[in-house]
Amino acid sequence: AQKITQTQPGMFVQEKEAVTLDCTYDTSDQSYGLFWYKQPSSGEMIFLIYQGSYDEQNATEGRYSLNFQKARKSANLVISASQLGDSAMYFCAMRVLNQAGTALIFGKGTTLSVSS
Amino acid sequence: SAVISQKPSRDICQRGTSLTIQCQVDSQVTMMFWYRQQPGQSLTLIATANQGSEATYESGFVIDKFPISRPNLTFSTLTVSNMSPEDSSIYLCSVEEGGEYGYTFGSGTRLTVV
Numbered sequence: 663a664q665k666i667t668q669t670q671p672g673m674f675v676q677e678k679e680a681v682t683l684d685c686t687y688d689t690s691d692q693s694y695g696l697f698w699y700k701q702p703s704s705g706e707m708i709f710l711i712y713q714g715s716y717d718e719q720n721a722t723e724g725r726y727s728l729n730f731q732k733a734r735k736s737a738n739l740v741i742s743a744s745q746l747g748d749s750a751m752y753f754c755a756m757r758v759l760n761q762a763g764t765a766l767i768f769g770k771g772t773t774l775s776v777s778s
Numbered sequence: 779s780a781v782i783s784q785k786p787s788r789d790i791c792q793r794g795t796s797l798t799i800q801c802q803v804d805s806q807v808t809m810m811f812w813y814r815q816q817p818g819q820s821l822t823l824i825a826t827a828n829q830g831s832e833a834t835y836e837s838g839f840v841i842d843k844f845p846i847s848r849p850n851l852t853f854s855t856l857t858v859s860n861m862s863p864e865d866s867s868i869y870l871c872s873v874e875e876g877g878e879y880g881y882t883f884g885s886g887t888r889l890t891v892v
Contacts, residue, residue: 697880705868707821707883709779753820762826762834764874765811766881770820 664689664758668769675744675776682729683739683772685754691715695757696737697766698728702750710752713737744776780805780873784884791861791891798857799887801871806851808874811881812844815868824869827854861891 665688675681687696698710713721713728721728729738741748754769781804791797801810812824824844825833833846848854858865871884 699883705815705886705888707870707872707886709880709882712880760823760826760834760836762828763809765823765826766821766872767823768820 664691664756664767666754666756666767666769668754668772670772671770672773672775675774677746677776677778678743680740680742681744681774683741683752683754683774685737685739685769687735687737687754687756689735689756689758691759696728696730697755697757698726698737698739699753699755699768700748700750701753701771707753711739741774744774746776746778749774749776779875779879780807780882782871782873782882782884784871784887786887787885788888789890791889793862793891795861796857796859797861797889798855799869799871800855801853801884803852803873808851810848810854811872811874812846812854812856813870813872813883815870815886817866821870824856858889861889863891865889866891 667686694715696713700708711721711723711726711728713730720730725742727740751771753771755766783802785800810827813821815821823836824839825835827833827846827848829848829851845857869887872881874881
């Protein structure tokens with residue numbers, strides 16, 4: 663079965679420190695995509711970063727990087743130099759094939775709290 | 779990336795009534811997705827809506843409870859019918875941008891059923 667697992671319900675970090683949010687996935691597909699989204703308390707979903715299963719290099723977007731370890735089926739998000747505005751819920755997601763075509767499935771999320 | 783306008787942003791409804799949520803996209807898209815996020819939970823896919831065909835529902839969701847319309851390539855509605863307090867959730871629509879651009883989401887509808 664296709665599944666995303668986020669085992670950290672909450673993480674705490676101080677400003678300017680780096681933090682890693684864990685994500686493991688399960689799929690039998692050879693081609694898949696992994697995504698991270700940020701959801702502030704306002705409820706909107708903000709796309710952060712994408713990693714394709716055939717991408718040989720880890721994805722990076724500004725302060726966000728994705729530590730992709732294909733053999734271990736992990737796709738951890740690293741946020742460098744945390745800021746107070748990074749406090750939010752973070753979701754790992756995977757694009758899967760379903761009866762309608764493709765769709766995203768989500769992990770349970772990790773709440774990140776950044777303190778000064 | 780696509781811009782999605784979702785309405786209403788929030789509503790408080792009486793049990794037994796229905797609410798229709800609208801999503802308007804500023805570009806033509808093939809598929810639109812509807813998600814539910816129950817309080818403190820993750821996002822669960824309700825259905826996928828293709829223009830000109832009936833929506834495809836995920837296990838646990840039925841058309842009588844969540845009818846969806848997709849009249850054209852830029853618009854879709856989700857109705858939450860015969861509501862109960864258990865339907866209190868955030869409902870989000872989404873479109874696929876393709877490849878590395880991920881999926882764009884509407885701003886969500888925060889529904890409370892009393």
